[in-house]
Amino acid sequence: MTNSPKTAGRINRLLAMLPWVIAHPGASIDEICKRFGYTRAELIRDLNTVFVCGLPGYGPGDLMDASIDDDEVVVEMADYFSRPLRLTPPEALGILASGKAVQSSGSGGEALDRALAKLERTLLPAGVEAVVVDLPEPPLVPELRAAAADGALVRIDHTSVASGERKVREIEPWSVFTTLGNWYVSGYCRSAKAERVFRIDRIRSAERTGEAFEPVPAVRPATVRYTPSDDDTHAIIRLEPSGRWVAEYYPVEVLDDRDDVMTIRMSVGDPAVAARLLVRLGASASVVDGEAIEQATADLRERIRARYAARARND
């Protein structure tokens, strides 16, 4: 017999439901179910539990009293459970940060502002705005969100972050979301005939075509983390101390790390991504092995050099 997370969840909900019901005698079963996410059967089971618990002695005068009369619930003899339990730090952070994220994105309202001010007053010391969530919405987020809700086909002018390729695409937007500091729209791309995720800050314009599609119900946001694929290009890269941050920042494999020199294996979907990183690292990194990436890096250096040389000639 173990105390499973399910047991903890049930007790947590009981200890949240009881104070509210005690403070609102005669509340309807429906309202309690809605507030605390109960099904009717679950609520009745929990009320039946309350009814057989209480204080030592465990006689009629010691047990809590829970009664349902005409769909109205009354709990008595349970004063010790009349106050809700304090929030744990993860719970307090979770609700405060969630509220602040929505507030920052601009889609909250006055009720949310008031709620957050009240929570901050009770959860944090006065004086400093101790939790700040900065999640500004780039342009086109509201338009894409509305198109997803309406099931409206959208034509987007998109520039790929990896390849820099610009393309006008027709997409069926499913979901708009933000993670790791960027906003994305996921959906079915009719041009690519596949599911795709696009960074919204790389969409220059978006307009409805007038055509509708059948909205996809309750899509979970697609993952945007790098996922390895068989088509990836690889390189073995040597990092000087000033380039070590790369290993913390990117999903790379550390092959060797001694005498201040780190050797990593990097895998990318498009060599251009690694080329930009390598150029940026300057003398802090060098390619040990990986022809495609080495070539892409040399090409990029040459293109930048050529551009700067042109101005120098004109001056």
Place this chain on the structure above:
Amino acid sequence: MQKVIERILNLLAFLLTVDRPVTADEIRHTVAGYDRDSDTAFHRTFERDKDLLRRLGIPIEREATDVFEVEFGYVVHGEEYALDDPGLTDEERAALALAVQAVGFGGQPAGQEAMMKLGGAVGSLEGTELGADLGDQAGTVALAFAAISERRLLLFDYRDRVRRVQPYGLVHRRGRWYLVGAEVGSDDVKVFRLDRAEEPRVGDRENAFTPPHDLNPADAVLRQPWDAGDSPTVAIVEFDADVAWIAERELGSGAAIARSADGSIVATVEIAEAGAFLGWLVGFEDRAEIVEPTSMRERFLVMIEGS
């Protein structure tokens, strides 16, 4: 599970009403649900129940039963148990519930338990999707939050050194959580990336410090990576027409933009940390070019040459 829940509710009811430290032995003989177990079974069950209650946030303290400190027992102090009621209206609860539904940490919604403790919410949440994710550092961020809320020190390993920090604030920006605080013995307000803080732990003492009253954590964390540094240089950079809109969006309001007829732009921007700016500029490949100052142009050309 039914018996477990009954036993735990009985235990908690007893602890909340008895108002003095009670020994495990007294609990065993008083609270319904325990008395029939063997010694070993009792202790195992009791430890598990205690752990579960603590995980839910119930402050079960171990204290001496009398001044001689011979015997120890368990006590729950009512004022530490109960929520400090923020006095939310149902409209405010509904707004919070929508936010909790829309925001997650590492793919998991956070704050649903909090929502229940605050009285739940009525109204429909159907159709609300998880729209924002605040990263997978929830554990560390929650520890920092606990330290901030009780003004305890936060200790962690950071760049090969143990830091003892007076934590003032948390800022989520550009997809990361930052801690704003000062190391013990220093007045300098510093910014730490929490994803690089290892083995975070909270100090023992409550109210260990007073935060500076004029601090705004949001201002302490850089808005652009090239904002760090003391003596900014004014740079003039040209961006080609096909990437001009990207540059303009990313530079934000800090840059002055001049537009040409062909769609290209010339941006004038203050740069305090050139390294970060030049790194960002590489992302534009050969479709951007530093016009001035010459020193920054040269530095960029040295950088792109590599070794």
